[in-house]
Amino acid sequence: MAYIPLVLVVVILAWFVAAYNKLVRFRNQIKNAWHQIDVQLKRRYDLIPNLVEVVKDYMAYEQETLTRVIEARGAALSAKGPAAQAKAEGLLTETLKSLFAVVERYPELKANQNVASLQEELTGTENKISFARQFYNDSVMTYNNAIQSIPTNFIASFFNFAQEAYFETEPESRAVPKASLR
């Protein structure tokens, strides 16, 4: 009988350690997910000059598109702060897509093996960026759920596990287009 309090203490302690470790794991996963996004963004910066180099000879009449891509890349590279960077990255994505659309119009470009593989690399990288963001947000959701739910929230507040922010796309892009009734 005398053991009962002791057993109780051990059980509570074990739960405490497990819950704390879970929170640490989730928090590290968020950090890791964030770095994964950065890795993919960097890869995109590295790929773009290659693509521009390969396609520029074919696209004498499309210099404007190419310039826009290069400018957008520069802007994204030099953007300061998460909000500005997110905006610049969004712009870069759009200019890249318009470049791909242009490539579609040039049969000899489409047939070029270098262009095809660079395009596949960039498509893959674009996807990786968006999946990395998705995973980041999923991780944040799991973590936030954990630190807000009873009973882990006691541990979270005791050890200052702060809520993490979601990665959000620029607000205007989600705005519902207003339909005028008149």
Added chain:
Amino acid sequence: MIGGIAPACPKCGGINRPGADVCYLCREPLGAVPGANALAGGSSHPAMARPPLRPIPMLLFTEAARHNVRMSALLFVLLFAVFFLLGTAIGGAYGDPRTGLGLSFVLYAILGTTAYFSGSTIVLSIHGAREAGGEEHRQLRNVVEEMAIAAGVPPPKVYVIPAAGMNAFAAGRRPEEACVAVTTGLVDRLNREELQGVIAHELAHVKSRDTLYNVCAAVLVGAVALLSDMFLRGAFWGRRGRTEEGRGGGGRGNAAFFVLALLLAVLAPLAAKLLQMSISRQREYHADAAAAGFTRNPLGLASALAKITTGGAQVPGENRGTQHLFIVNPLRVFGPDASALMSTHPPTGERIQRLRAMGGVAAGS
């Protein structure tokens, strides 16, 4: 690259999930893209809004992974028990239970260690998989990397099986040393979105460590079949004569052992087979759902499964021991509505239906 099902954005060329209203990349309205709802049988009702797909809670994977580790350990214990019984009974049938027991333990040790340490290598080589290097598999490697990021697992090694049939499997004890193998037929005939769905399904198996359990089960089924086969063949091809020569009073015991061994040798493979079947059905549904969560696009996988059903899922080296590893059973390819009472996989039609329901496509449409 752009399939007939996934609408491509007219502005940026981004590939969207079927039925999307605006491009997911540039938010350009997609309008009525022909073929956008080919999967839904052409019925696209604007009022039928697609329910937002929710991510699969990460804890679910942790739970599933723990469960699989426990079950794999249990399998090894079970295998031990089966070998104990079979070994003694077979040994007894030949008048020497101890030797039978000893030999079966040696066999158990060898099989167990090989299964645990090189199970995936063996499975890969049985099916003639080669590492997917080279330019022609760049897209496959990219898709695997993409889905590994979405699933939050380390990128697995990618293998291709040179075969016209369409199939895929994953193996590996832990996510860190996982590998994914797909047939060249699958790579050639699926568009990028469908390939994403298949790979996401495989990575869901990796993440929940179904792969560990599956390989262990493959070994169990194989080992039990091997042992029973050895005995049954021996029993019917003359070795039995030895027991009748008599070893001084051991005759009656031998006969009892012989009956026991015969019974076990017939029953054990059946039990192993039942176990193998029970493994996979629920896991397949779970992996399908998880794949939908990773890609946020259940219709990609649904369309891939439909293509596999019509295109054939045969794989070189297909056999009963490894059939449950694949995304679609290579030995039994069902019609979309065929029921599968004795199968390792749920009927593909049912899986497609569930995926379509997740994607907001009404059943039966």
